[in-house]
Amino acid sequence: MPxxxxxxxxxxxxxxxxxxxxxxxxxxIRLAIFIxxxxxxxxxxxxxxxxASLAAIxxxxxxxxxxxxxxxxxxxxxxxxxxxxxxxxRFLIRKVEDTGFLKSFQAVLTGISIxxxxxxxxxxxFGRVFxxxxxxxIEGILITVVGSMSQLLVTLLAGSAAFLVFxxxxxxxxxxxxxxxxxxxxxxxxxxxxxxxxxxxxIPLLVSLRDRLQLPILKRFRKFFRVxxxxxxxxxxxxxxxxxxxxxxxxxxxxxxxxxxxxxIPYFQALTLIALVYLIMTILPTVAITELGVRGSVAMYIxxxxxxxxxxxxxxxxxxxxxxxxxxxxxxxxxxxxxxxxFRLQFVRKTDL
Numbered sequence: 001m002p003x004x005x006x007x008x009x010x011x012x013x014x015x016x017x018x019x020x021x022x023x024x025x026x027x028x029i030r031l032a033i034f035i036x037x038x039x040x041x042x043x044x045x046x047x048x049x050x051x052a053s054l055a056a057i058x059x060x061x062x063x064x065x066x067x068x069x070x071x072x073x074x075x076x077x078x079x080x081x082x083x084x085x086x087x088x089x090r091f092l093i094r095k096v097e098d099t100g101f102l103k104s105f106q107a108v109l110t111g112i113s114i115x116x117x118x119x120x121x122x123x124x125x126f127g128r129v130f131x132x133x134x135x136x137x138i139e140g141i142l143i144t145v146v147g148s149m150s151q152l153l154v155t156l157l158a159g160s161a162a163f164l165v166f167x168x169x170x171x172x173x174x175x176x177x178x179x180x181x182x183x184x185x186x187x188x189x190x191x192x193x194x195x196x197x198x199x200x201x202x203i204p205l206l207v208s209l210r211d212r213l214q215l216p217i218l219k220r221f222r223k224f225f226r227v228x229x230x231x232x233x234x235x236x237x238x239x240x241x242x243x244x245x246x247x248x249x250x251x252x253x254x255x256x257x258x259x260x261x262x263x264x265i266p267y268f269q270a271l272t273l274i275a276l277v278y279l280i281m282t283i284l285p286t287v288a289i290t291e292l293g294v295r296g297s298v299a300m301y302i303x304x305x306x307x308x309x310x311x312x313x314x315x316x317x318x319x320x321x322x323x324x325x326x327x328x329x330x331x332x333x334x335x336x337x338x339x340x341x342x343f344r345l346q347f348v349r350k351t352d353l
Contacts, residue, residue, distance in 0.1 A: 034342050040117040082334060084242055084249065088242040093135070109334055110131065125148075130345040155275075166272060204229045253330065254270075272306070273306040300319050
């Protein structure tokens, strides 16, 4: 609803009743998001036939102490994964509003919940900023985008490095794996990586874009571009380091699950293939909570090529089950927790009425 129209409507409401209106609106929005998230999550989980196989395997293997210990360790890394993300978001958002770690962690979980039923997790940007008390939510969204850019940068850099390692090992006899073609491919990828790094560390220059937003519909957003100028190169580098730490955590989770499900593979080789899986998953458009089939299929294909056994049913199934378990641990469970925390968000503040 346009701001002018909303202000005209609110002028007609008795000031004493505005508080009641705000509470009603907040409750309705919270309830709507909670229902949407829960219905979407449960429908997708129940519709995944492969999760029944995962449950059957867990029921059998969980009786073994070694398997149970490993699974517990993977679970313990889940709050570490999202905890690093909370630290990163708190570090970024403090430019407009200081928040505690627990509040930032809550923002991350609610973002996961709302992103579960939105394409390419765009709901994550909106889900987090409603935790803010006074800061502009548009500025909060733009700052959240900066954090996402850092994670995307790490994924692309790791994936491109993995690709350069993967090609000569598994396509060495072809045109792609040696000679001038591979040298040119390496030079091109390094050049693209350097360009990505340069673009990321030039985020403060985006402030200059606000003077070029001449369209009437965009002019109202010009003032919010100031947030890009709040970050120094040293701060942006710190954000990348946090993103890299988080990347190592969920990659290690994947590796541990591969071992638990019987995929015997060296750590470095596994990280190379995992980086390729994440690179492809980043490129493919998906809805977060429905990406199990895509993630599992991509992982099976990449690991089949990397391990030299693309037709091995047992290995492929084990890779798929590891991917499914990681999906449940790192996305489904946090999304369910975040759906409960939605009831603490303030979608309509006093300043909005």
